[in-house]
Amino acid sequence: MSEPLPKILCVDDEPDCAHLLERHLGGQFDCVLAGDGAAALAALETQGPFAVVVSDYAMPGTDGTALLAEIKARQPDTVGILLSAVDDLDVAVRALNAGAVFRFVRKPWTATEIVTAVREAAAYAELVANERRLREQLARVNAELDEKLQDLDEANQLLEYWVEFSPAILYSFSWDGAQLRPSYIGKNFLRLTGYERTTAVIEPGFWPGLMNAADRARYQALLDELLAGERLHGVVEYAIRHRDGNPVLVIDSMRAVQDGDGHTLEVLGAWLDISARD
Incomplete structure (x- = not known):
């Protein structure tokens, strides 16, 4: 049985751009499209979780930076990619410094650029998810160990009591x-x-x-x-x-x-x- 494709959410208020993303990425990823921030958050709840969210920067209402930050707050393992037609270094720097954006890609992109960016983001998302699972597993093991150590300590105290009065x-x-x-x-x-x-x-x-x-x-x-x-x-x-x-x-x-x-x-x-x- 083949591995399921990484699931990604593509958010752009321009239908042509959204469908271009789907055409470039659809062969390697399970793509879901959303036309604005509200639709993206709704898709997050009904069709998520997503490994990667690719969002346009300039959209009506919520811009891409704010949207990716909100998605990161709701689903910390999701990795964000920000698209922008604005050749503005400040936009890229603010997006990356916000911590919710893994990669900044300028419009118009090439198929190679967007596929490479999303592939690397998906690999990073898998790494983050595995690390979280390992931390959770370690926390469970430590909790079980603490419980066993407490039981052992109680048993040792009882044994010391028996030995002392033997x-x-x-x-x-x-x-x-x-x-x-x-x-x-x-x-x-x-x-x-x-x-x-x-x-x-x-x-x-x-x-x-x-x-x-x-x-x-x-x-x-x-x-x-x-x-x-x-x-x-x-x-x-x-x-x-x-x-x-x-x-x-x-x-x-x-x-x-x-x-x-x-x-x-x-x-x-x-x-x-x-x-x-x-």
Whole structure:
């Protein structure tokens, strides 16, 4: 199925000029004729939208510049071409500066001149319409994204609430092959240790430093196996020293996250206070 021809409106109060436009342009464009500004605005409502409006400058009532400005206000994607038999530079400059006129063509025109002007105007009209559609599509996508981000933020807040009041303290440590760094520690770390979680993040070795030597050795042995890729999961029990000086018995469940080659990238885990068990 062939593409529809670009639709253009030709406005001239002289019938001979209007029909000459139709003869020159009719083979490449779907032409609608109007004899004055009022008829052009009526055609705009009943037969529009038009990609291009070609209007004579000197017409009874509304001149071509004012008509094209009014059409631009009603249908911003429409591109205007102004025709004039007056060889007046001021007319052309005023028309172009008004912003509603894409091209100024002097009468009498040649078939090549008018066809080229309208073809370029139609291409520009298509570009403007596509740009507007893309902006509208982008606005819709951004609105949907904002809505999803709001939903995600609400879900994250709910998750943080659950984590904060969970008996287990979730954590993750990133491993670059040489150094293990805390990347996440749950807010409820304070309840378990008496220390803010930022302390464990910024002070290397803070967590093992809360253990006695024997427990630290068992903890480190399991961690080394996970980092070496020798196992994926392990559980160890040990005691840590709370900030108030009291011991807290902890069960530590660790899991290694590996890449496709079996190299450990991260250790995820959970600390659970089991002091009440004893």
